[in-house]
Amino acid sequence: xxxxxxxxxxxxxxxxxxxxxxxxxxxxxxxxxxxxxxxxxxxxxxxxxxxxxxxxxxxxxxxxxxxxxxxxxxxxxxxxxxxxxxxxxxxxxxxxxxxxxxxxxxxxxxxxxxxxxxxxxxxxxxxxxxxxxxxxxxxxxxxxxxxxxxxxxxxxxxxxxxxxxxxxxxxxxxxxxxxxxxxxxxxxxxxxxxxxxxxxxxxxxxxxxxxxxxxxxxxxxxxxxxxxxxxxxxxxxxxxxxxxxxxxxxxxxxxxxxxxxxxxxxxxxxxxxxxxxxxxxxxxxxxxxxxxxxxxxxxxxxxxxxxxxxxxxxxxxxxx
Numbered sequence: 001x002x003x004x005x006x007x008x009x010x011x012x013x014x015x016x017x018x019x020x021x022x023x024x025x026x027x028x029x030x031x032x033x034x035x036x037x038x039x040x041x042x043x044x045x046x047x048x049x050x051x052x053x054x055x056x057x058x059x060x061x062x063x064x065x066x067x068x069x070x071x072x073x074x075x076x077x078x079x080x081x082x083x084x085x086x087x088x089x090x091x092x093x094x095x096x097x098x099x100x101x102x103x104x105x106x107x108x109x110x111x112x113x114x115x116x117x118x119x120x121x122x123x124x125x126x127x128x129x130x131x132x133x134x135x136x137x138x139x140x141x142x143x144x145x146x147x148x149x150x151x152x153x154x155x156x157x158x159x160x161x162x163x164x165x166x167x168x169x170x171x172x173x174x175x176x177x178x179x180x181x182x183x184x185x186x187x188x189x190x191x192x193x194x195x196x197x198x199x200x201x202x203x204x205x206x207x208x209x210x211x212x213x214x215x216x217x218x219x220x221x222x223x224x225x226x227x228x229x230x231x232x233x234x235x236x237x238x239x240x241x242x243x244x245x246x247x248x249x250x251x252x253x254x255x256x257x258x259x260x261x262x263x264x265x266x267x268x269x270x271x272x273x274x275x276x277x278x279x280x281x282x283x284x285x286x287x288x289x290x291x292x293x294x295x296x297x298x299x300x301x302x303x304x305x306x307x308x309x310x311x312x313x314x315x316x317x318x319x320x
Contacts, residue, residue: 008096008107009035011303014087015114015246017044018289019279021071022296023112023303028078030304035081035108037101042084043068044116045280046289051132053144055289067289087115092253092272109310110274110303113254113262114296115246117280117287121239122154126210134216134236137243139163140288143170146236152177152219154207155240161189163240168196175199175234179206179224202232210237245281259284268299274310276302 011027013020016038027034046052046064053061062070076082083101091098096107119137121127127135136142139153143166151171153164156178167174176193181203183190193199202221209220211231218233245261247254255263255271262270262282270277278299279292 011110012108013112016042017116019292019296020114021075022293023300024075024080026297026300028080038082038084039086087249089249112276112299114278115281117243117245120242130210130216137239139166143167148172149235151236152234153238153240156183158185160240161185161193163238164193168199173198177202177205268302
């Protein structure tokens with residue numbers, strides 16, 4: 001993409017998951033000529049998801065990569081421009097804002113951060129091998145595929161308890177595996193899950209390997225006190241040890257909470273006027289493609305309203 005160093009964009013969107021692409025679609029239709037910094041691994045978490053059955057409009061479900069491909073083509077249809085690079089840093093203390101990618105220095109009058117969050121994994125080779133084949137980090141997304149089956153949930157915090165509670169309504173049995181002998185989750189959540197007759201707890205235990213051929217058939221576990229190794233037959237494994245927002249490049253530039261999520265005021269605004277947020281990078285509760293897409297829509301509208309109120313610089317034309 002050819003562009004002038006002096007050019008000032010109307011809007012730069014960082015991230016190309018459901019939030020970023022929806023924002024791009026609405027912004028492009030609003031004549032904001034958005035530039036999306038898609039990242040080296042474009043498409044967000046859905047690109048590593050197989051079956052997506054809960055995104056509206058696909059009565060037979062859709063593959064994650066296919067869904068993201070369709071959303072990108074829709075954004076391109078309205079002349080959204082893309083850069084397939086990662087953002088290295090931003091300077092939000094000056095206006096226009098400066099966004100530094102691996103090979104470009106961009107200036108923009110407004111910014112939407114939609115970089116999402118990444119699930120934390122156990123860092124096992126076998127775990128990655130079976131992602132989408134019985135290993136998941138989202139019960140709401142994938143729990144339906146394990147209806148009436150036996151699954152394991154690893155973790156001991158709020159995330160794990162919410163996953164276990166949700167799965168208990170669908171699965172024959174839910175086995176919670178925790179490396180300690182006590183949970184970190186808030187007491188109310190603990191009591192809720194412990195009250196479920198089909199939830200079992202395995203304490204002082206860690207998973208050392210995910211077992212199976214074409215799909216998950218079990219896990220190999222080790223007792224952290226005795227060192228004893230054993231195997232547990234399960235149809236699926238839900239890793240629920242937390243998510244990490246992709247906000248490392250924003251530290252010192254934007255208000256973040258104690259977990260690194262962007263602090264939002266209202267629906268999409270941040271503590272810096274002209275910088276907006278959408279999706280999982282600020283949402284640690286719902287974390288769904290459809291909620292991220294809705295936030296992207298809101299962010300695009302809020303950017304449009306913001307740009308109407310400010311006096312734009314005369315240099316550059318945002319690529320028009």
